Amino acid sequence: MASKITPVFTGPLNGTSLKLWLAQVEDNFAIYEATNSKPDKAVTLEPKMKIRIAGTQLHEPTTAAWWAASRAECLKLETYELFVSKLEKRFIPKAQKMISLRTFYLCSQGRSHFADYAAALAEARNVVTEKEVDGKTYKYHLLFHSHPQLLLRIMALPDFNLESTSFDDLASLMSMQWDSLLADGSGRPSTRSERSAVPTPAPGAPPYVPSFNPGSSSSPVPAPLTDAEREFISQNGGCWRCRKLPTDYGWTKHIGRTCPGDPSKGISPGRDYVAPSIVKQEPRSVVAFASSSPRFELGGEDQPDSRMLASAVFSMGIEDDYVHPTYREGDPRDDDTDEESD
Numbered sequence: 001m002a003s004k005i006t007p008v009f010t011g012p013l014n015g016t017s018l019k020l021w022l023a024q025v026e027d028n029f030a031i032y033e034a035t036n037s038k039p040d041k042a043v044t045l046e047p048k049m050k051i052r053i054a055g056t057q058l059h060e061p062t063t064a065a066w067w068a069a070s071r072a073e074c075l076k077l078e079t080y081e082l083f084v085s086k087l088e089k090r091f092i093p094k095a096q097k098m099i100s101l102r103t104f105y106l107c108s109q110g111r112s113h114f115a116d117y118a119a120a121l122a123e124a125r126n127v128v129t130e131k132e133v134d135g136k137t138y139k140y141h142l143l144f145h146s147h148p149q150l151l152l153r154i155m156a157l158p159d160f161n162l163e164s165t166s167f168d169d170l171a172s173l174m175s176m177q178w179d180s181l182l183a184d185g186s187g188r189p190s191t192r193s194e195r196s197a198v199p200t201p202a203p204g205a206p207p208y209v210p211s212f213n214p215g216s217s218s219s220p221v222p223a224p225l226t227d228a229e230r231e232f233i234s235q236n237g238g239c240w241r242c243r244k245l246p247t248d249y250g251w252t253k254h255i256g257r258t259c260p261g262d263p264s265k266g267i268s269p270g271r272d273y274v275a276p277s278i279v280k281q282e283p284r285s286v287v288a289f290a291s292s293s294p295r296f297e298l299g300g301e302d303q304p305d306s307r308m309l310a311s312a313v314f315s316m317g318i319e320d321d322y323v324h325p326t327y328r329e330g331d332p333r334d335d336d337t338d339e340e341s342d
Contacts, residue, residue: 005028005029005032005053006024006025006028006029006053006054006057007021007024007025007028007057008057008059009021009057009058009059009060009063010059010060011060012060013060013062013063013091015092015093015096015099015100015127016100016123016126016127018087018088018091018092019088019092019126019127020126022084022087022088025053025054025057029045029050032045033045047077047078047079047080047083048075050080050083051074051075051077051080051083052075054080054083055067055071055074055083062091063087063091066090066091070086074086096127097128097132100124100127100128101128101132101133103124103127104121104124104125104128104133104141105141107120107121107124107141107145108145108146109145109146109147109150110147110226111223111226111229112223113178113223114146114147114150114174114175114178115175117146118142118171118174118175121138121141121142121145125138135167138167139162139165139166139167139170140162142167142170142171142174143162143170143174146174147178147224149181149224150174150177150178150181153177153180153181154173154174154177160173225240225243229243233245239254239255239256239259240256241256241259241261241267241270242259242260242261242262242265242267243262243265243267244262254270254273255270256270257270257271257272257273258270258272258273258274259273260273260275261273
């Protein structure tokens with residue numbers, strides 16, 4: 001009987017899930033009374049019956065043990081609201097309100113997908129009351145704490161009116177614009193726009209967490225790098241394009257335009273990338289050559305601190321198959337003098 005009126009609470013035991021369950025119980029009580037009432041006779045559940053129904057649906061082990069121990073005391077309460085207050089006082093921390101508000105106001109999209117950001121914000125808001133976070137505050141937070149590229153897209157819409165747009169309509173619009181942003185820009189908005197207002201990850205956060213578009217059947221598209229991620233990769237001698245570091249498996253020294261890419265993350269090779277060739281086992285004489293240091297182009301693929309030379313040196317008498325290396329600028333073997341063959 002009770003299971004037909006209210007859902008079962010199985011956990012997890014935290015403020016968010018408990019408050020959501022209590023809200024569902026209250027809604028189900030109202031639905032039951034409305035659907036079973038007749039024009040000449042209204043059906044109203046007594047407070048003791050509501051307490052009994054809710055208590056028997058506490059199946060999470062800790063709450064079930066609490067109900068078994070305090071059942072007699074709870075059934076003596078005059079109103080159902082007193083039972084709810086007693087339950088919350090026992091299982092919801094005193095600082096839950098502050099924790100919930102802190103979680104809500106610190107929630108931002110950062111490197112995550114928009115759908116994940118919206119879900120996290122909704123969960124944080126469900127724990128606080130309407131008085132603490134009203135509809136307008138909720139709507140403004142969703143928009144202005146989103147990814148800066150997404151925010152610019154929304155603000156650039158000619159007919160967009162924030163005041164007259166409901167929260168649900170705004171969330172739907174932002175979701176579509178985010179998918180469009182990833183599709184049009186290949187997940188790589190321009191460096192200039194990203195430097196303007198990309199949220200900085202908290203200290204100790206991993207340097208890169210890829211976010212993917214679950215609705216796409218093609219290769220996943222990595223989220224744009226933040227300023228902090230770019231700095232981390234540069235300090236460790238890595239590449240902004242493939243997001244790899246020298247300590248990663250399969251790393252080869254390169255610059256952005258000669259980057260081999262990473263197919264597993266949907267990252268294509270750089271425009272000047274040439275697959276390594278195998279040199280056959282034949283004696284030959286090759287004159288070493290060196291190009292000038294690549295020039296950093298604003299908005300290009302290379303990193304500003306990159307000083308590598310795209311050069312190759314082949315020696316005589318190679319016994320095994322050999323993949324040519326790339327030397328750094330200033331290598332004593334990489335000069336303007338010709339080598340004489342034997």
